Amino acid sequence: xxxxxxxxxxxxxxxxxxxxxxxxxxxxxxxxxxxxxxxxxxxxxxxxxxxxxxxxxxxxxxxxxxxxxxxxxxxxxxxxxxxxxxxxxxxxxxxxxxxxxxxxxxxxxxxxxxxxxxxxxxxxxxxxxxxxxxxxxxxxxxxxxxxxxxxxxxxxxxxxxxxxxxxxxxxxxxxxxxxxxxxxxxxxxxxxxxxxxxxxxxxxxxxxxxxxxxxxxxxxxxxxxxxxxxxxxxxxxxxxxxxxxxxxxxxxxxxxxxxxxxxxxxxxxxxxxxxxxxxxxxxxxxxxxxxxxxxxxxxxxxxxxxxxxxxxxxxxxxxxxxxxxxxxxxxxxxxxxxxxxxxxxxxxxxxxxxxxxxxxxxxxxxxxxxxxxxxxxxxxxxxxxxxxxxxxxxxxxxxxxxxxxxxxxxxxxxxxxxxxxxxxxxxxxxxxxxxxxxxxxxxxxxxxxx
Amino acid sequence: xxxxxxxxxxxxxxxxxxxxxxxxxxxxxxxxxxxxxxxxxxxxxxxxxxxxxxxxxxxxxxxxxxxxxxxxxxxxxxxxxxxxxxxxxxxxxxxxxxxxxxxxxxxxxxxxxxxxxxxxxxxxxxxxxxxxxxxxxxxxxxxxxxxxxxxxxxxxxxxxxxxxxxxxxxxxxxxxxxxxxxxxxxxxxxxxxxxxxxxxxxxxxxxxxxxxxxxxxxxxxxxxxxxxxxxxxxxxxxxxxxxxxxxxxxxxxxxxxxxxxxxxxxxxxxxxxxxxxxxxxxxxxxxxxxxxxxxxxxxxxxxxxxxxxxxxxxxxxxxxxxxxxxxxxxxxxxxxxxxxxxxxxxxxxxxxxxxxxxxxxxxxxxxxxxxxxxxxxxxxxxxxxxxxxxxxxxxxxxxxxxxxxxxxxxxxxxxxxxxxxxxxxxxxxxxxxxxxxxxxxxxxxxxxxxxxx
Numbered sequence: 026x027x028x029x030x031x032x033x034x035x036x037x038x039x040x041x042x043x044x045x046x047x048x049x050x051x052x053x054x055x056x057x058x059x060x061x062x063x064x065x066x067x068x069x070x071x072x073x074x075x076x077x078x079x080x081x082x083x084x085x086x087x088x089x090x091x092x093x094x095x096x097x098x099x100x101x102x103x104x105x106x107x108x109x110x111x112x113x114x115x116x117x118x119x120x121x122x123x124x125x126x127x128x129x130x131x132x133x134x135x136x137x138x139x140x141x142x143x144x145x146x147x148x149x150x151x152x153x154x155x156x157x158x159x160x161x162x163x164x165x166x167x168x169x170x171x172x173x174x175x176x177x178x179x180x181x182x183x184x185x186x187x188x189x190x191x192x193x194x195x196x197x198x199x200x201x202x203x204x205x206x207x208x209x210x211x212x213x214x215x216x217x218x219x220x221x222x223x224x225x226x227x228x229x230x231x232x233x234x235x236x237x238x239x240x241x242x243x244x245x246x247x248x249x250x251x252x253x254x255x256x257x258x259x260x261x262x263x264x265x266x267x268x269x270x271x272x273x274x275x276x277x278x279x280x281x282x283x284x285x286x287x288x289x290x291x292x293x294x295x296x297x298x299x300x301x302x303x304x305x306x307x308x309x310x311x312x313x314x315x316x317x318x319x320x321x322x323x324x325x326x327x328x329x330x331x332x333x334x335x336x337x338x339x340x341x342x343x344x345x346x347x348x349x350x351x352x353x354x355x356x357x358x359x360x361x362x363x364x365x366x367x368x369x370x371x372x373x374x375x376x377x378x379x380x381x382x383x384x385x386x387x388x389x390x391x392x393x394x395x396x397x398x399x400x401x402x403x404x405x406x407x408x409x410x411x412x413x414x415x416x417x418x419x420x421x422x423x424x425x426x427x428x429x430x431x432x433x434x435x436x437x438x439x440x441x442x443x444x445x446x447x448x449x450x451x452x453x454x455x456x457x458x459x460x461x462x463x464x465x466x467x468x469x470x471x472x473x474x475x
Numbered sequence: 476x477x478x479x480x481x482x483x484x485x486x487x488x489x490x491x492x493x494x495x496x497x498x499x500x501x502x503x504x505x506x507x508x509x510x511x512x513x514x515x516x517x518x519x520x521x522x523x524x525x526x527x528x529x530x531x532x533x534x535x536x537x538x539x540x541x542x543x544x545x546x547x548x549x550x551x552x553x554x555x556x557x558x559x560x561x562x563x564x565x566x567x568x569x570x571x572x573x574x575x576x577x578x579x580x581x582x583x584x585x586x587x588x589x590x591x592x593x594x595x596x597x598x599x600x601x602x603x604x605x606x607x608x609x610x611x612x613x614x615x616x617x618x619x620x621x622x623x624x625x626x627x628x629x630x631x632x633x634x635x636x637x638x639x640x641x642x643x644x645x646x647x648x649x650x651x652x653x654x655x656x657x658x659x660x661x662x663x664x665x666x667x668x669x670x671x672x673x674x675x676x677x678x679x680x681x682x683x684x685x686x687x688x689x690x691x692x693x694x695x696x697x698x699x700x701x702x703x704x705x706x707x708x709x710x711x712x713x714x715x716x717x718x719x720x721x722x723x724x725x726x727x728x729x730x731x732x733x734x735x736x737x738x739x740x741x742x743x744x745x746x747x748x749x750x751x752x753x754x755x756x757x758x759x760x761x762x763x764x765x766x767x768x769x770x771x772x773x774x775x776x777x778x779x780x781x782x783x784x785x786x787x788x789x790x791x792x793x794x795x796x797x798x799x800x801x802x803x804x805x806x807x808x809x810x811x812x813x814x815x816x817x818x819x820x821x822x823x824x825x826x827x828x829x830x831x832x833x834x835x836x837x838x839x840x841x842x843x844x845x846x847x848x849x850x851x852x853x854x855x856x857x858x859x860x861x862x863x864x865x866x867x868x869x870x871x872x873x874x875x876x877x878x879x880x881x882x883x884x885x886x887x888x889x890x891x892x893x894x895x896x897x898x899x900x901x902x903x904x905x906x907x908x909x910x911x912x913x914x915x916x917x918x919x920x921x922x923x924x925x926x927x928x
């Protein structure tokens with residue numbers, strides 16, 4: 026079965042999305058909006074909602090873009106584990122995946138928040154481990170930007186500590202026996218005694234083993250160390266390319282690395298980000314697309330592209346090419362930057378054409394057209410082993426998600442490639458992931474209990 | 476108006492509380508129990524729920540006590556901010572006081588999660604600022620030794636300043652969200668924090684809009700001289716640990732007396748000592764509950780518990796010998812430990828006598844008896860300027876909270892000490908605290924001509 030995640034950002038994925046008449050009127054700090062989006066996604070039987078995140082306000086040095094609000098800037102946003110804990114109270118089945126950074130947070134704190142969220146949601150929590158690619162965020166933590174290799178080395182150890190903390194307690198550690206007075210069994214908890222390069226953590230975690238044993242771990246980066254880390258440890262991966270061929274290559278590449286870590290390719294679900302412009306007719310989809318493109322002035326378009334490429338393009342001729350002195354790698358640049366550069370060079374695009382192609386989907390792929398056309402593309406990618414499913418971004422919310430659920434989901438269900446009902450109650454279950462390994466299982470087996 | 480909070484989770488405040496037949500059958504990671512407690516407290520117009528917290532599992536070196544689970548050890552609890560985020564969706568008025576430590580958390584993360592909770596709850600969030608004093612917690616953050624008291628408090632004060640400055644990042648009208656003009660936010664209505672201090676460097680701004688309360692309420696606890704000074708400097712709620720009325724009066728006068736030097740008025744801080752309540756329809760019903768709970772604790776467990784509270788080992792002591800006064804002035808010494816030793820000396824208690832006094836209220840204050848006796852106790856403290864209210868500890872949950880709501884709250888209302896309805900929607904309104912001023916000057920616009928003058 027195809028797996029589906031969605032990003033329930035209220036401003037939508039298009040720079041002009043929040044201005045559309047069908048968009049939320051007041052997206053800032055709008056809890057009801059997030060609840061509505063999560064409930065629509067749950068009606069559509071999505072595997073999970075996913076919240077990207079950062080720890081800083083971006084684009085302040087570009088006042089025009091700052092004022093217009095880039096969809097991934099998030100100047101005013103709920104802290105995601107608190108928001109999703111609230112959302113878990115008004116949903117029953119859908120997974121809730123929040124982002125937390127291994128660069129500025131502490132493993133004990135991250136292990137705690139996500140374990141807590143897993144208990145609160147009764148087994149629906151996921152952690153999107155990021156290394157924080159936005160340079161400015163470091164300045165909120167008294168640090169300067171770190172090179173990628175350091176960030177990934179820290180991320181790997183961070184994950185290992187968190188995974189051990191989550192396995193502090195055996196599932197049966199809390200007998201809570203009123204008769205004998207035994208609340209917990211001291212033999213069913215362990216110190217983790219981690220001593221590494223970046224962290225020294227004694228443990229145990231002060232939360233009982235969670236309903237999923239281990240919350241589901243997502244990652245996102247497509248850099249070389251990012252792919253390696255995902256192959257080793259991730260249960261899910263957001264984003265893997267902007268074209269079908271990119272995704273096919275990345276899929277084979279990442280899954281091909283898993284065997285060396287003793288993992289089967291099924292143990293990692295790859296869900297590239299895709300923006301969907303769907304209409305009852307092809308014309309309706311085109312109309313939405315054009316409406317949104319027309320909301321963006323050339324000046325704003327250039328600012329937007331400047332942000333995506335981490336390079337000020339102001340003042341350059343709109344119909345001329347991108348400057349050829351753009352560095353291949355930037356500190357703080359994302360994988361999307363790479364894709365946009367490649368696309369512009371491959372197709373010989375002008376600055377205007379580049380931002381026009383980048384706007385609708387933050388540089389990612391676009392599936393546009395009738396429900397059948399969108400479902401065709403999704404099925405094609407899925408059957409071509411470009412992905413295990415998708416992380417869907419909609420340009421205008423809540424219209425985009427509602428249209429997808431009402432128009433495309435039934436088509437996918439009719440084709441038998443997407444679930445009609447939830448079969449399980451946990452995110453791990455929805456994604457078809459194996460039970461999380463636990464030292465306590467091994468010990469039980471040794472004792473002949475399991 | 477007397478301010479009331481309820482302390483703790485589903486476990487109950489007496490070491491034997493969870494074993495009582497009227498307690499919840501299970502409590503570990505039971506969200507439903509917490510929802511029930513929040514709703515029950517709200518039905519009694521309780522102003523706030525208070526959750527102490529730590530970042531470690533304690534007492535693993537004392538297996539007997541560890542297995543029995545002392546109420547303040549919390550080996551398996553929700554992370555409090557995520558828990559309150561969930562509870563906010565089941566309640567409308569009650570405030571949420573969650574603990575976070577300045578010793579191991581970054582000010583940006585603290586500012587963010589409490590601002591987020593304030594938005595999610597519609598203005599009901601509070602941060603209980605603590606400095607961590609448990610060595611076991613330090614070891615979860617790569618430190619073998621805990622930092623000394625002076626450094627902890629210096630860091631705490633700087634963290635508080637940074638957090639408040641981050642909460643003041645945005646004007647309340649910064650997010651225009653005008654679809655017609657395309658202006659989402661006004662870049663003139665946000666400011667950088669640009670803090671460069673001894674412990675933190677934080678540029679800001681915070682990536683959360685100004686919250687419904689302007690700033691979440693700030694609570695503190697701890698009665699050291701540094702702690703009192705920090706509370707006078709920046710606390711809006713104080714979980715007091717005075718263990719008798721005279722001490723509470725002295726502390727009340729002392730702390731409120733320090734506020735003017737920080738330019739603050741005494742009513743800007745609510746001092747709320749802990750109070751364990753054993754109430755029954757009759758005095759004998761209250762006594763019976765008390766005795767039932769005491770009888771659940773064996774001497775071995777009692778000694779182990781007392782060792783934890785005073786911070787040194789008394790498990791080898793003779794039960795009927797005088798309580799030893801060995802003091803260990805370590806960085807982990809707590810105000811509670813000191814007050815227990817003072818009590819034992821003052822009242823010439825034996826070891827057994829000491830743990831029996833400590834068990835029912837964790838060495839804090841206790842009000843036991845009929846509804847009017849309990850109300851008398853509370854009214855006396857309140858009118859004697861020993862406090863502005865109480866943080867209530869309930870020995871057996873949910874029985875004790877239900878009894879308080881059904882029996883004591885109406886009595887307090889009759890006496891005019893408690894309101895007939897919630898005073899407002901926000902925690903600030905219910906605690907009688909002022910809304911912090913918006914740090915940005917009013918916008919000059921045709922709709923607001925006064926701002927120009």
